[in-house]
Amino acid sequence: MKIQKISYCPECHSTEAVPYKKYDTVHNGPRYLHKCVECNAIFSETIGTPMEHLKSPISKVASALRIRSEGMGLRxxxxxxxxxxxxxSTWEQLFADQKxxxxxxxxxxxxVSLVFEGDELYTIVNKRSEPSSSKGWTAVIMERSSRFIVxxxxxxxxxxxxxxVMLTVCEYIAQTDDLSFxxxxxxxxxNTLFSLCAEALRNDKPGRPPVVLPPGVKVRVKNKGDQKHKRGPKRPKYQAPVKEHPETKQDLSESDIHANHxxxxxxxxxxxxxxxxxxxxTYAKSTSGLQRTLDVHLLIHNFVRKHWTTGEVPAVAMGVLRAPLGLEDILKMQQYS
Ligand SMILES: [Zn+2]
Structure with missing residues (x-):
């Protein structure tokens, strides 16, 4: 899919518009006012984009995002x-809102098929506290081969x-016949995926039908703990914790599951x-501030920057974009509403 810069009318959402008037900005060159062909509304070309209310040069906004994404703190x-x-941080929020x-x-x-991996990492929000009571836990879901952060x-x-995070995973279930988590x-x-999307299996057997994951969806969890020193039968390394649909192909090998990206x-x-x-x-002062930096990171990781192992931008590798986006492209994109 190719992202095109189409300004749509804020009144009637038509994309048929003609230039109405040109005006010059101090930092960002000439801009156009458009006139809607359908309803005659007049609107600016930056309407609905992060640049709508900013007077700063777009190159400066992009620089700030670039410096921050290399790990420098806000101050x-x-x-x-x-x-x-x-x-x-205001510019970061405007950028993050494009997510x-x-x-x-x-x-x-x-x-064709998706393999998602889930993992958690932890940081401190505001004051040091016990990890169990911390708000700094971060759950990350990544698509394996493209490294796309879901x-x-x-x-x-x-x-x-x-x-x-699993609500987003559910969105992908309708998009493929083969999804492994x-x-x-x-x-x-x-367990959360099961509670969100499991369905009753229709069969001809009497009694209450069993509840299973949708067809094509598999979940595998690593069995933790030292197996050598335990008594009793050896547990398998990976197990399927929730019931799966009988038509789901069981074709995941242990080595397929093993790597953790x-x-x-x-x-x-x-x-x-x-x-x-x-x-x-340099810890975050609040969870909303932390989430802002996570959203900025996700967008730059997925759509802008080449991944260090695959050499490709994850969204391109996953097939959702034909070409990578620049930070300025994202700043000029109209928000879907
Ligand atoms: Zn209109």
Whole structure:
């Protein structure tokens, strides 16, 4: 799919518009007012984009995002660009708000097969606390071969956190006939997926029909713990924790399941996102601030930057985009509403 810059009318959503008037901006060159062919509404070409209410040059906004995505903290970025740190975080939020629009591209695509991996990483929000009571848990879901980040959300490590990421996974179930979900020991991914999308299996047998995952959907969890020193029969290394549909192909080998690419990604996250760096004081001050940096990271990781192992931009590798996007392209994109 190719992203085209179409300004649609804010009144009637028509994409048929003609140039109405040209005007010059201080930092961003000439801009056009458009006139809707359908309803005659007049609107600016930046309507609905992050640049709509910004007077700063788009190149400066992109620079701030680029510096931050290399791991520099908010204050340091502000000092380098000679601006207030709050302006940097406002720009980040405007960029992060493009997540919904951009992720829609992957919901409009059909995939032959998808292998998702789930993992968690942890950082400190505001003050140090016991990990169990921390709001700095981050659940990350990644598509294996493309390294596309399907979702990442932060918060307490509880049912809400797992539900918030697995709701996105559910969106992909309709997009493919073959979806595997792998996790390195955490069972709540599979259990949450089951509670969100399991369905009654229609068969001719009497009694209440069994409840199973939709056809084509598999979940595998690694059995943790030292197996050598345990008595009794050896447990399999991986198990299917929830009931699967009888028509689902059981063709995952142990070596297929074994690799963990999210773990490798976590190392990059600690380097590239200052809020996840260890032994420093650049921790996030709030969960909403942390989520903002996660959304910015997800967009740049998926749509802008080549992955260090595949050499491709994940959204291109996954087949949802023909060519990578630049930071400025994303800043000029109209939000889907
Ligand atoms: Zn219109």
């Amino acid at each position: 340091a970025t502000g000092r380098v660009l000679n601006m207030h740190k709050n302006t940097v 919904e629009t951009l992720m829609l591209y992957s919901f409009c695509h059909n995939f 979702e990442q959300q932060c918060g307490n490590k509880d049912a809400n956190l797992f539900e918030s 792998l996790s390195d020991g955490e069972r709540r991914y599979g 999210v773990e490798a990604n976590n190392a990059a996250m600690r380097r590239r996102n200052s809020a996840y760096r260890r032994r420093t004081n």
